[in-house]
Amino acid sequence: MEHEYYPWGGDFTVCSQRACVAVVLLQIEYTPPSRVAIYGPLKTENIGIEKIAANVISNPHIRYLIVCGDDIRGHRSGSSLVALHKNGIDEQHKIIDAPGAIPYIENLKHEAIERFREQVEVVDMIGVTDKTKITTVIDSYIRKSPPSFGEPYIAIRIKPVARIQLDDKRALHSKIVMDYLGKVKRRGQ
Amino acid sequence: MFSFTKKQEILDISGIQIGGQPGLHPTVLFGGVFFKGKPDFDQAETHIQKMLSLSKKTGNPAIPDFFIRKEEYIEDIIHFITQVLPSNHPFSIDITDPAIKIKTLEHLHVKNLLPRTIYNSIHIGITDEERQALKQHTPEMVIIVAFNPKDTSPDGKIEVLENGAHLTNSGLLDIAHKLNIKKTLVDTAALAPGENSGASIAAIPVIKEEYGLPTGCAIHNVVEKSLWLNDMDAARKTVDAGSNINIPLFGGDFAIFGPVENADLVFPLIAWQDILISEYTENYFGISPTETHPRRKLFK
Numbered sequence: 001m002e003h004e005y006y007p008w009g010g011d012f013t014v015c016s017q018r019a020c021v022a023v024v025l026l027q028i029e030y031t032p033p034s035r036v037a038i039y040g041p042l043k044t045e046n047i048g049i050e051k052i053a054a055n056v057i058s059n060p061h062i063r064y065l066i067v068c069g070d071d072i073r074g075h076r077s078g079s080s081l082v083a084l085h086k087n088g089i090d091e092q093h094k095i096i097d098a099p100g101a102i103p104y105i106e107n108l109k110h111e112a113i114e115r116f117r118e119q120v121e122v123v124d125m126i127g128v129t130d131k132t133k134i135t136t137v138i139d140s141y142i143r144k145s146p147p148s149f150g151e152p153y154i155a156i157r158i159k160p161v162a163r164i165q166l167d168d169k170r171a172l173h174s175k176i177v178m179d180y181l182g183k184v185k186r187r188g189q
Numbered sequence: 190m191f192s193f194t195k196k197q198e199i200l201d202i203s204g205i206q207i208g209g210q211p212g213l214h215p216t217v218l219f220g221g222v223f224f225k226g227k228p229d230f231d232q233a234e235t236h237i238q239k240m241l242s243l244s245k246k247t248g249n250p251a252i253p254d255f256f257i258r259k260e261e262y263i264e265d266i267i268h269f270i271t272q273v274l275p276s277n278h279p280f281s282i283d284i285t286d287p288a289i290k291i292k293t294l295e296h297l298h299v300k301n302l303l304p305r306t307i308y309n310s311i312h313i314g315i316t317d318e319e320r321q322a323l324k325q326h327t328p329e330m331v332i333i334v335a336f337n338p339k340d341t342s343p344d345g346k347i348e349v350l351e352n353g354a355h356l357t358n359s360g361l362l363d364i365a366h367k368l369n370i371k372k373t374l375v376d377t378a379a380l381a382p383g384e385n386s387g388a389s390i391a392a393i394p395v396i397k398e399e400y401g402l403p404t405g406c407a408i409h410n411v412v413e414k415s416l417w418l419n420d421m422d423a424a425r426k427t428v429d430a431g432s433n434i435n436i437p438l439f440g441g442d443f444a445i446f447g448p449v450e451n452a453d454l455v456f457p458l459i460a461w462q463d464i465l466i467s468e469y470t471e472n473y474f475g476i477s478p479t480e481t482h483p484r485r486k487l488f489k
Contacts, residue, residue, distance in 0.1 A: 009383060011416055046338045047384055073258055074285020092355060093339070101285055101314035104356060106339040173343055173395045178191065181473050184398050184440070185194040 005059040007154055010051045012040030018148075020063045021141050022056055022120075023134075026078045028069030030131050035142055037062050043072065045080040045100030050107050052081065053116040053155075060119065060149040064141040068125040068134045076100040078126045085122040088113060112155040119149045190466050191394055191440040192474040195401045200372045202279040202330050203305050205250040206479070207374060208403030211440045212470030215482050216459050217405075218244070218433075219254045219281060219309075220449035228262055230269050233449075237273055240452035247460035248486040253449060254281040254309060260289055267296050281307035281332070287314075291322040298326040309445075310334045310376060311365060313349055313356040323368045331370045333361045335392070336378035341385035343392035346377055347399060362400070374443060377406040381414035393439040405443035408432045413447070430454035434462045464488055 006014065015034040023032045023039035032039045037059060042048045056062050065085075071078040080100035087096035089110075095103040105113065123141065128134060178184050191211055199209045207217045220240050222233050237253050244251035253274070257266055270280055282297075284290045290308075297303050306328040313336065323331075335346035337354050348354040350362050357364065365373050375396050379389035389406045396404045412418065412432050418425040433444040433455055446455045460483035467484040470476040478484045 011414075047380070072285075074287075074289075094356075101287070102312060102336065102338065104313075104338040173391065175343075175347075175395050176398045178394075182191045182469075183194065183474070184191045184394050186398060189194065 005152065006038065006055040007058055008051045008054040008157070010040060010048075010055065012038050012055070014038050017059070018061045019142065020061055020144070020146055021138055022052075022062045022065050023138065024052060024065060024067040024078065024081065026067065026069035026071055026126065028129055030069070030134065032138055033135060036138060042067075042077045042081065043075070045075045045077040045095075045098065045103045046105065047107075048077055049081050049084055049095075049103075050105055053084070053105075053108060053113065054157075057112060057115045057119055057153040057155060060152055063120055063146045063149065064123055064144075065120045066123040066125060066134070066138060066141065068128050070129060071126050074101050076103075082122055082124050082126070084113070085117055085120070088117065107158045108155055109158065112153065115153045119153075190438070190469045192470060192476065193394070193398050193401070193440065195398050197397065197401045198403065200330065200374070200403055202307065202372065203277045205252070205279055207250075208442050210470065210474065210476045211437065212463075212467040212474070212476040212478060213482075214442070214479055215247070215249045215463050216437045216441070217250045217252060217443040218452070218455060218459060219252045219443060219445040220452050220455075221254045221256060221283070221445070221447055222449050223256045224258070224262065224266075228265060228269070230265075230273075233269070234273050236449040236452070240449050240456070241275075241278075243452050243456035246486070247456050248481045248483045249456055249459055249463065250481075251452070251456075252279055252281055252307065254283050254445060257282060257284045257289055257293055258286075260292055263289065263293050263296050267293075267300055267302065270302070271300065277305060279305045279307060279329075281309045283309040287316045287319045290319055294322045294326040294328070297328070303327065304329050306330070307332060307374070311361060312336055313338075313353065313361070315357065315364065320364070320368060323370070327369055330372040330374065331365055332374045332376050333365060334376045334378050335361070335396070336380075341378075341380055342388050343377075343395045346388070346392045347396065350375065350396070350400070373402060375400070375402050375404045376445070377404060379406045379408045379410045382411060386411045390435045390439050393436065393441040397440055403442040405436050405441045405445065407445035407447070408435055409445075409447040409451075426451070426454065430458055433459055437462050437466055460487060 019037035080098035083098040308328040310332040337345035
């Protein structure tokens with residue numbers, strides 16, 4: 001593994017391992033100071049948010065998640081992230097009151113989501129694009145220097161259970177088979 | 190190279206045919222027309238004309254896919270569509286925000302453009318208001334995106350088409366049917382590397398054999414998200430264009446290939462691939478390509 005933390009990978013830059021601030025960038029060309037723990041862009045309101053939550057809880061030193069820049073139209077990924085932290089998810093795994101198009105958290109257990117909600121405070125700077133202002137806010141949170149949340153939480157990605165066990169490994173898929181010429185038909189037909 | 194047992198639907202929009210057995214029709218290519226900020230229509234026109242001329246040369250139908258990000262641009266973009274495209278040429282609209290989708294449908298209705306419109310797209314995030322708007326102003330053709338955040342495998346994609354995977358009250362195909370949408374294409378929802386990116390390709394023959402519907406995807410999105418290619422500019426462009434050959438190779442009918450600027454790479458590549466496939470499928474399955482197929486146009 002490249003880093004001790006952040007097992008879910010993604011498009012991010014790791015800075016100071018023991019810093020307390022992580023920064024989420026929404027459509028903004030901005031490089032936060034290296035005093036932060038990690039920063040990176042958020043694009044999607046489902047898988048993108050899952051990765052942020054899973055990676056953040058793997059580093060207990062992160063206590064503040066600063067979300068800045070312009071939210072993405074339609075996806076509303078930043079606002080959906082804020083909603084996840086504020087409200088959690090419903091029985092259908094939908095982020096409660098999230099404004100995004102498809103705001104579902106399907107690969108993280110409830111326990112991991114609760115840990116995310118408890119471990120960090122989300123600083124909602126959606127709509128703020130003034131880089132000096134963002135840096136000032138980042139520094140003000142770094143100065144708070146809170147204690148670590150404790151042990152890292154390594155979230156396990158929920159994997160769908162394989163529906164059918166196949167003996168025939170030549171098959172393309174559990175639903176279809178193909179003969180040696182390439183004729184595809186439904187399995188069992 | 191495949192042939193399907195299930196009867197394959199061939200859908201027509203303004204004379205462009207999508208679907209059928211592999212090797213019958215040329216792969217349909219959707220080129221994205223993106224505008225950063227205020228639309229620069231001059232530049233867009235140059236790229237679209239270039240794509241249309243490549244389409245004429247190769248035989249692969251070209252469909253410009255217009256991204257509309259802000260309500261204030263709807264009218265201008267629709268006016269541009271009426272000016273830049275040959276009369277009756279189909280186009281698609283790619284919009285994320287449901288409110289802008291609804292407004293755009295209204296405008297397309299007023300301009301009598303719905304018979305040429307491919308609506309990109311219906312997915313599990315469909316809102317009640319969007320359903321109402323689609324019922325009122327029904328586009329000729331709709332792309333259904335089989336994205337299932339619970340299960341990214343081909344099975345998960347079938348689940349959202351079939352029953353909505355408990356994320357919508359019924360399956361996406363049923364939703365489209367109830368909205369009186371007669372022509373649907375299935376987009377197998379390509380996801381980033383690390384998120385089962387290969388499943389969007391593997392799902393193509395599964396969905397075609399299951400439903401017989403024209404199927405494809407925007408596989409180039411996977412390349413866009415392959416960050417390790419960032420410092421290999423020339424290779425990145427080649428990989429981006431090259432990723433599209435997976436679609437016809439796995440029996441798919443259309444490729445949403447990314448920015449229209451890439452048409453000069455993508456059209457010859459897919460025409461070449463279509464010829465390759467057609468030679469095999471005609472020999473073994475007796476599928477003769479149509480008159481507009483690249484094999485007829487380019488390989489005399």
